[in-house]
Amino acid sequence: MAVSLAQYAIFFGVVIIVLAIGFLAYFWRKPKTMDDIAEWGIGGRRFGTVVMWFLLGGDLYTAYTLIAVPGLASSSGTLGMFAVTYGIMIYPIVYATMPRLWTVSKKRGYITASDFVKDRFSSKFFALLIALTGVLAELPYIALQIVGIKYVLSALLIPVTIALIIAFLLVAGFTFLSGLRGPALTAIAKDAIIWLSVLVVIIYIPIKLGGFTHMFAAAGAISPKTISLPPVLQLGYVTLALGSALALFLYPHAVSGTLGSKDSRTIKRNASLLPLYNVLLLFVAILGIAAVVQAGHLYTPANSSLAFPDLIIAEMPSTFTAFVFAAVVVGSIVPASIMAIASANLLTRNVYLEYINPNASSGTQTWLSRTLVVVVIIAALAFSLVPAASTEIVYLQTMGGAFILQTLPAVYISLYTRKVNKYAAGLGWFAGMTTAIAMLYQLGFGTSLYKNLDFIYVGIFALVVNLIVTGVIMLVFMAMGKVKDEGIIDNNEFT
Helix, strand or coil: CCCCHHHHHHHHHHHHHHHHHHHHHHHCCCCCCCCCHHHHHHHHHCECHHHHHHHHHHHHCCHHHHHHHHHHHHHHHHHHHHHHHHHHHHHHHHHHHHHHHHHHHHHHCCCCHHHHHHHHHCCHHHHHHHHHHHHHHHHHHHHHHHHHHHHHHHHCCCCHHHHHHHHHHHHHHHHHHHCCHHHHHHHHHHHHHHHHHHHHHHHHHHHHCCCHHHHHHHHHHHCHHHCCCCHHHHHHHHHHHHHHHHHHCCCHHHHHHHHCECCHHHHHHHHHHCCHHHHHHHHHHHHHHHHHHHHCCCCCHHHHHHHHHHHHHHHCCHHHHHHHHHHHHHHHHHHHHHHHHHHHHHHHHHHHHHHHCCCCCHHHHHHHHHHHHHHHHHHHHHHCCCHHHHCCCHHHHHHHHHHHHHHHHHHCHHHCCCCCCHHHHHHHHHHHHHHHHHHHHHCCCCCCEEHHHCCEEHHHHHHHHHHHHHHHHHHHHHHCCCCCCCCCCCHHHHC
16 A cells, blocks of 8 residues: 555654653652662552553553454454453453462562462472463563564555564663553553544444444355354364463463552452453454455465454555554554563563572662563564464464463462472473473464364363373372472461
């Protein structure tokens, strides 16, 4: 498409405003010093209900929402709706687990989930494994944001490589300066832009395509799987939804965002309010179906990530197209900032502090985390080159989910019982990670659905292996009369 000066002005204007807010966040609720890992890394645990609603929404609704979900719907039809299902399943899990994690983290000064694991199991080595798993899981998720931006920049005829480098250097800049306050404040502007874009698009485009009834009828005529789920994909749908729901708040960025809450009640209120975002997710998934109707055919996996940009270019006025594309970009850079912070905190707290400099001050930890933000973003740029990034990029997220799911016994289950000791959880983690990596390797890291097992989601299969091994080792220790680990956290600390 030909791009006008006005379109460039709108696109860059929106992106620059959001980035500027990220830098100005340094002065928002500014503490006496930013040389404090709790202040820089989790905002001093001061965020109330409104800020948390936007911040956690910023965690959840990213390029995954605006590019990957409609892309999967445009190539695989109803399978893409798994994102809507897992969005519904997330919040009871959050309500049951995250207030407990926040409570003990506040009492003991934890910054990461691995801090909790270290004390719960009296094992800094196991905490290291959980931390490295978290970083590994974040890299494809950040890469997804990068790939999403690539598609938008390409559509606007902007040199992709130069623009990506500049964009992520700026993200690294405001993240370095402002810490979690940066994405928290920019998330408010970012979510407002995304909500406006999606609401206008979901009204305007169906009208142009003859209304919802005509649109779905046309989609069904092109391919029945756009309106009904083929039996062969039913297990894949269910396991993708369940695995994604269980994984989402195990991600380090979701933990960091949640630990920024001012109290556990704020988390519970947000678990009740955040389902409003699921309406947005449903609309975006429907746009994948609209892209099929507009194109007159299903997209192939190789070009499915173009479905949303193609639809917007074909059907929306050119000036609003630039605004929507800006929404995709800011919807990518804000969560990328949170993810980079969370990964940097893990490397600082659970690698550097534990193994390199145990006497590091809070100021030293803060400066190292700030530096590691840049390193993490560069690593994610490299990860954006994996095979999944050139097909259906939704699998970048589900690949990360397959890794982070293996921390579930160490984090979620150990919030409720001390009967899981470090040997059971550690061997379960090893079995789950080995299974996940082996299966993904067989799939060429291009998808997360294992065809030889009725398209089951790799993450769920590996988690089942993990839980079986964990359970067997627990039974062995129970038979030996050793059912508790030597962790220093008492159960009454969760209340």
